[in-house]
Amino acid sequence: MCGRFALYSDSFSLIKRFEADALPELCPRYNVAPTQSIPIVREESGKRRFALARWGLIPHWAKDMDIGYHTINARAETVASKPAFRNAFRYRRCLIPADGFYEWQVVPGSKTKQPWFIVLRDREPMAFAGLWERWRSPEGEDLESCSIIVTDGNELMQPIHDRMPVILAPGDWDTWLEAETKDAAGLQGLLKPYSAEDMEAWRVSMMINSPRNDSEECLKQTNKI
DNA sequence: CCAGACGTTGTT
DNA sequence: GTCTGG
DNA sequence: CCAGACGTTGTT
DNA sequence: GTCTGG
Numbered sequence: 001m002c003g004r005f006a007l008y009s010d011s012f013s014l015i016k017r018f019e020a021d022a023l024p025e026l027c028p029r030y031n032v033a034p035t036q037s038i039p040i041v042r043e044e045s046g047k048r049r050f051a052l053a054r055w056g057l058i059p060h061w062a063k064d065m066d067i068g069y070h071t072i073n074a075r076a077e078t079v080a081s082k083p084a085f086r087n088a089f090r091y092r093r094c095l096i097p098a099d100g101f102y103e104w105q106v107v108p109g110s111k112t113k114q115p116w117f118i119v120l121r122d123r124e125p126m127a128f129a130g131l132w133e134r135w136r137s138p139e140g141e142d143l144e145s146c147s148i149i150v151t152d153g154n155e156l157m158q159p160i161h162d163r164m165p166v167i168l169a170p171g172d173w174d175t176w177l178e179a180e181t182k183d184a185a186g187l188q189g190l191l192k193p194y195s196a197e198d199m200e201a202w203r204v205s206m207m208i209n210s211p212r213n214d215s216e217e218c219l220k221q222t223n224k225i
Numbered sequence: 226c227c228a229g230a231c232g233t234t235g236t237t
Numbered sequence: 238g239t240c241t242g243g
Numbered sequence: 244c245c246a247g248a249c250g251t252t253g254t255t
Numbered sequence: 256g257t258c259t260g261g
Binding site: 001003057059061062067068069070071072073074075082083084085106147150163 | 230231232233234235
């Protein structure tokens with residue numbers, strides 16, 4: 001599962017890393033929560049462009065936004081066939097940039113969960129496999145929204161949580177973003193747990209629990225168990 | 226045929 | 238919009 | 244994902 | 256318990 005992440009890299013680094021333009025003005029974020037507006041990368045006429053989308057995908061047929069509370073993640077195993085996601089999987093795939101993400105570990109005998117922060121060992125921003133949609137509200141306003149695809153946790157994640165976001169290696173970005181895809185099975189094949197050896201995790205304080213806390217302190221390692 | 230769901234996680 | 242359940 | 248609210252009327 | 260806000 002992936003219900004909170006961080007995105008604090010500066011614009012220059014993000015543009016360089018994702019080779020995309022039109023990055024909106026961003027401030028560093030250490031505690032991004034569902035329903036917030038987040039940057040996505042998609043391909044428009046062969047070029048990568050940034051855009052903002054509300055986190056929590058609202059299918060075009062939804063009559064209100066409520067479903068968005070339950071579509072912050074899409075299961076890799078079923079994303080190709082579920083009514084809420086299959087059209088987006090076929091036609092509207094995107095990358096969702098993050099410097100790291102948070103997961104909450106259930107600790108036996110403890111009433112509270114232990115939050116962890118997970119990054120790539122090389123500290124580069126990662127790309128979650130994402131989907132986006134455009135929804136027209138009853139008032140006639142268009143809203144773009146998105147979802148992060150999740151899969152089984154790898155060996156690093158397993159002790160922490162059984163699910164993790166799908167992270168795509170740079171070499172797979174073009175394949176994922178390509179509008180014309182003859183090979184749906186090939187896309188499905190990209191939705192695997194990322195290599196655990198290339199990731200790193202540490203405990204962080206309960207401060208992360210409240211989405212109101214959005215400072216660099218959220219990343220600080222703690223020994224609390 | 227029409228009505229109603231369409232989602233994830235975690236917990237029960 | 239499209240599929241499933243009744 | 245977690246935290247925090249969850250209600251009405253009337254008055255300031 | 257469940258929904259909304261962040």
